[in-house]
Amino acid sequence: MISRIRGTITHWDLDAGTIEVDIGSLCYEVALPAFTMRALEEATSETVELFTYYHTSERNPTPVLVGFLRPIEREFFKKFITVRGMGVGKATKALNTSISTIARWIEDEDEAALKQLPGVGTRAAGQIVAELRGKVVEEALLRDEQFVGPLQPRAPVPDRVLAEAVAALQGLGYRPGEARELVDAIMTNAEDPAALDLEAILRAVLESQAPSD
Secondary structure: OOOEEEEEEEEEEOOOOEEEEEOOOOEEEEEOOHHHHHHHHOOOOOEEEEEEEEEOOOOOOOOEEEEEOOHHHHHHHHHHOOOOOOOHHHHHHHOOOOHHHHHHHHHOOOHHHHOOOOOOOHHHHHHHHHHHOOOOHHHHOOOOOOOOOOOOOOOOOHHHHHHHHHHHHHHOOOOHHHHHHHHHHHHHHOOOHHHOOHHHHHHHHHHHOOOOO
16 A cells, blocks of 8 residues: 655646656555645745545556645535545546535535536536535635635646656656756757656757767
8 A cells, every 4th residue: 555655746747637756666646636736836946745545346457646735625525426436537537626625515415516526427526415414514614725716727837847857858768867958958058948748858959969960
């Protein structure tokens, strides 16, 4: 059982809703609900500690890790997936709003609000209220970021783009220190580093490696 991961984020996949966390000797892929992804996007450090839910089944034997910033958020997730018809994958995609907000909707029997969650229709909203009301009072009182969905992916920030570029170069055979120096040089010389995406940085590295006439 993997219950907690602490390490450095080396790759973000906003479309898939996953990150890769390097803990030194291993690198783990962790699926994140949208509200957790947003909280990490707003963080100033690439180092992260996640409380994880480990899932595997006979139908899907490949292990899946779902990450949260707080133990109580993981406990809410465990309750949420007990709702009839709410599997791990569906629950991860549905939680695009902070846990405190969703828990208040449940305790207030606000099925209309719950229907805003991705993949949650009228029947599922009623099922969530019927099975969880009275069981998520603590989560409703949680002081979290209080995001309300739908949450849109934010533009990459320079630190994340840098980390992705370094990881990409390492994947192409560059040594870690060499990859970091190349990317740092591009970022330092760029007129507007915030405007650079991964492709632009790699292209700039390619151009910097071109032999001079």
